Amino acid sequence: MATIGDVAREAGVSRSTASYALSGKRPISEEVRRRVLAAAEALAYTPNAGARALATAQTKVLGLLAQFHEDEFAPAMLQYILGVTNTARDLGYDTLLVTEADGVRALRRITDSRMVDGVVLMNIAQDDARLPILRAAPQPGALVGLPGDCAGLDVFDLDFEEAGRVMVDHLHRLGHRELILISQPEHVVERGGAYVWRLRDAALERARQLGLTLHAVYGESRQPAVGRLLNDLLDAYPAATGLLINNEAVAAALPSVAHERGLRVPEDLSVIGRYSADFAATFSLPYSHIESAPDRLGSMAVRQLVRRVESTAARKEPFVVRFISPELTDRGSTAPPHSR
Amino acid sequence: MATIGDVAREAGVSRSTASYALSGKRPISEEVRRRVLAAAEALAYTPNAGARALATAQTKVLGLLAQFHEDEFAPAMLQYILGVTNTARDLGYDTLLVTEADGVRALRRITDSRMVDGVVLMNIAQDDARLPILRAAPQPGALVGLPGDCAGLDVFDLDFEEAGRVMVDHLHRLGHRELILISQPEHVVERGGAYVWRLRDAALERARQLGLTLHAVYGESRQPAVGRLLNDLLDAYPAATGLLINNEAVAAALPSVAHERGLRVPEDLSVIGRYSADFAATFSLPYSHIESAPDRLGSMAVRQLVRRVESTAARKEPFVVRFISPELTDRGSTAPPHSR
DNA sequence: CGCGACCGTCGAACCGGTTCGATGAATCAG
């Protein structure tokens, strides 16, 4: 494998001249530049990533910490990941995907060893043990998800509180008086998944203000528990005419449950979910939903991260907490209520 | 950030001694070793990955090339990826996930620049343009999926031909005489997804031998096309009593279609799919299926890859092509035929 | 014609590890 020394020799110049000819960081005569480029081409020269990282203190790699838990719906995570890797590549970076269970150790490893220029964290917990590490690290970091304390980090998330209110408002305007909200499984909350109760609490609060009844329950993540839960709930609250779903597995299971019960949407039951359009397509979900925009969030996080990585000025800017505002995609699964 | 020079100074020894004390590659007195370890601990020393890569010509990173196409079912891919990243980490490696559309360029980039010690390729095409690159690369490579020409590479795949035969045999033994096989969308085949016709051709051949009628069609990958297709097929072949599915999207869509048509499984229709247990759980699919074992395949590929990376002897061993034999998980979705 | 400015190129140092050969002290046998 050719080194820059080989290129220099082939072109009859010094190593430094070859370097400058390739990088353009100093003026080089047209003649020499041509010779160097030709030599590089002929020898199929590619700079050694390790050597360059050592010399420049830049690896052109971003770290992506994502965790896959039994009780979370894996396909939903994938879209965030693709948002990150694709955007990173567009900006000239590769992505180190770390799915290790011990996130703290993983983060330490990749930051301390300088394998990455920056880190994107997913599955953010309210009191996330990785955040202190990331704040102390020399590399900038970006979060997809809102933690309790955002200090020192850029944060990107869906505005889950507003999402909860939008859902409730929408059904309230249609005349509904009793609703059910199914959240993620309780385990997710116990692990600190704050978005679950951010949406939930906001929805409850808004329902209270509007004088609505809102039954807020934690869901399941797997069959057959999901189906059972749905059936139990529909039985338990026969007067409920609207269903709000903040749980991908429940959303995915609803069509068949509704079918089995002979439940028509929206005639018998109005439904609003919170998931991405891509997810809806994959699982053919015919419900109106709040777009969770995972690819957009991943992309935004990477863009901001790269800005900070590449510019000292940007690194000094104040940290941002940016919420995507919930957009309701109307698929016609809501209507004025009729009692079931 | 502390370097090994800092550690050496703190411990009052030379850099080389510090290095040997930490690596244990030469005998070091107990006393000095203690001092060095204490210094490393005190300074929170972590070796610089770039420097180490430069010196040792090892990065402790594996590349994983995976592509996500519109017409393939993304959630199924995720399990291969997790099989790879988790096993890699167990063996001390991190994973560079590359989802770039231009796989050839991506592969060139990560191998030429020596970012990775080895590469796992997914989405293998019959005549995969990346293979010549990988064969010429200094790093070893492993494939998840069988290409036309396996020379110079380790290959891991489900035995799709045997899978096709197992499916047909199973329904034949139960007395079925007319079957439908739904494969992946034709686009997948056009891109060179050989596993599609390997299963298909083997199934057709076996059906011919057994005197069965087998309607082999290409499926769709998205709703609502998938549902329409299923309905059309069931209408077009009313005498078919068995359905073989080599297409995740179709499998995922079948429950609701069956339900809508009032079609009972297995009373009216026997069904066998080809997907993983994990996939079945995620999508709550109640069908007997051939296990595609994505995590196991990903894991096997990484283990073999790492063996070759770490041992010169292993690098000289002949290349392996290893097939996982199709296991039929009986979920009771097949029975002797009754005409619909 | 001589001086300073500018341009293009070179050599050397550096990034932070690893590794080889040499060195000096301690140990042992004769």
Place this chain on the structure above:
DNA sequence: CTGATTCATCGAACCGGTTCGACGGTCGCG
């Protein structure tokens, strides 16, 4: 007591890039 052997440690070189300061040649100007 000496010479060979062993052992722990050190210094230097190397991996393959980038970058800084210096240097020699050309040019324009006075």
